[in-house]
Amino acid sequence: MLGTPNRNRIAERREATRREILDAAWEVAREQGLSQITLRDVAARVGMQAPSLYSHFASKNAIYDAMFAQAWTECQETILAAEERLAAEGGASKPRAALRVQARTFFDFAVSDLARHQLMNQRTIPGFEPTPEAYAPAVDTLESFKKRLRALGVRRQQDADLCVALIGGLIDAQLANDPGGSRWARLVDRAVDMLANDLGLPQDS
Amino acid sequence: MLGTPNRNRIAERREATRREILDAAWEVAREQGLSQITLRDVAARVGMQAPSLYSHFASKNAIYDAMFAQAWTECQETILAAEERLAAEGGASKPRAALRVQARTFFDFAVSDLARHQLMNQRTIPGFEPTPEAYAPAVDTLESFKKRLRALGVRRQQDADLCVALIGGLIDAQLANDPGGSRWARLVDRAVDMLANDLGLPQDS
DNA sequence: GTCTATAGTTTGATAGAC
DNA sequence: GTCTATCAAACTATAGAC
Secondary structure: OOHHHHHHHHHHHHHHHHHHHHHHHHHHHHHHOHHHOOHHHHHHHOOOOHHHHHHOOOOHHHHHHHHHHHHHHHHHHHHHHHHHHHHHOOOOOOHHHHHHHHHHHHHHHHHOOHHHHHHHHOOOOOOOOOOHHHHHHHHHHHHHHHHHHHHOOOOOHHHHHHHHHHHHHHHHHHHHHOOOOOOOHHHHHHHHHHHHHHHOOOOOO | OOHHHHHHHHHHHHHHHHHHHHHHHHHHHHHHOHHHOOHHHHHHHOOOOHHHHHHOOOOHHHHHHHHHHHHHHHHHHHHHHHHHHHHHOOOOOOHHHHHHHHHHHHHHHHHOOHHHHHHHHOOOOOOOOOOHHHHHHHHHHHHHHHHHHHHOOOOOHHHHHHHHHHHHHHHHHHHHHOOOOOOOHHHHHHHHHHHHHHHOOOOOO
16 A cells, blocks of 8 residues: 555655745745746746646745745744744843844844845735735734743833834845945844833843 | 027926826826836826827836936925924924924825835835936935934934934834824834934933 | 827736647 | 647837828
8 A cells, every 4th residue: 555655755746846936936036026026937947837837836926925924934933043042042031132132033034135025024016915824924923022022021012013113124224225234234233222221121130 | 589488388388297197107106006007007097198108208217217206305395394394383492302303204204105105215116226316305305314413413324324214114014014004103202202312312391 | 299000028827738 | 747839918118190
């Protein structure tokens, strides 16, 4: 009986092909711009003809949708990893250091890939709206952030909103006005401290 | 001799037609999205056929270019008017009130028109880059803002950068997560105060 | 300056053979 | 599941009559 193992192998192969297609789509997005992705271009990079993509994705927007989910999932994993690193160093009890790591990690993640940032945080593709399933990891990431804020004693909705706006503003300014540079990257720590003062967080001991 | 008056009338009529075309383009941008502007659509709204637009603009990007310059010019005029209003009320000597008016005016201007904000502050149209002439009013607006900061004793480049990022972040968060609402609009005054504290501005007397 | 006609491209998506 | 062939639609831009 080799029915089950075969099904697994086939499913794995399918999944691998999907990932190859998404990788190619990210490549195009980074080189040509997010909205400049074409099925022909993506297909060529995985050695296919454009119509073959429809065996793996129902439409072009379905590709954007998978990319959206992928980006937010990866973002959450990156933040989680940074958090665990901080905990291992014993710095998790320092509230300002904890906030600084959150901000820095998210900032670096966003700034390192303009196309990805546009897909995640701006509504730049006409007619594309993420499906609820693709949106879920984005909601999770924000909820995790708010939970961490609560652990620091920051409970009000508007406090979290202010954090989100400030870090997001630094990201957008960096990408728009000094891409590849560090003019706003340098301000992240200062911004977090300003925020921590406003939130009444104690100094780290 | 009616050569000169005729030339004036003709030039005025041309200018009026250009403005009608731009108005129509803004209309399309607000209804369908900035990148969804088509020459057919714009032309139809001014009662023309698409090719006729080429008598007034050299290309589609030339229309975006004129819109870009128009938006920033209007923005600067709006801020200037708000500033003069504050001066008339005798509040110009209060540094925090002055900063608050700047921030609030720019915030309201940006949030009131998503398409305009995208054109002014995001690079969302593939292949469009404003010409130096269209970019000039944007530079002027930023320079004026920095001059006003200097008048308040704020001189470092990074201080202005932080202001720009914070207000920009509030705008983007408002437009992206609560369009038409006021969840981040409510935070503008608080954000300015937080900033003023960080910059060491004295309390208004 | 505006029109009609159309060139010239590009694109997402479908049909059907293999 | 991938291919070839092709559709149907949309768009910017140009040519040339009026």
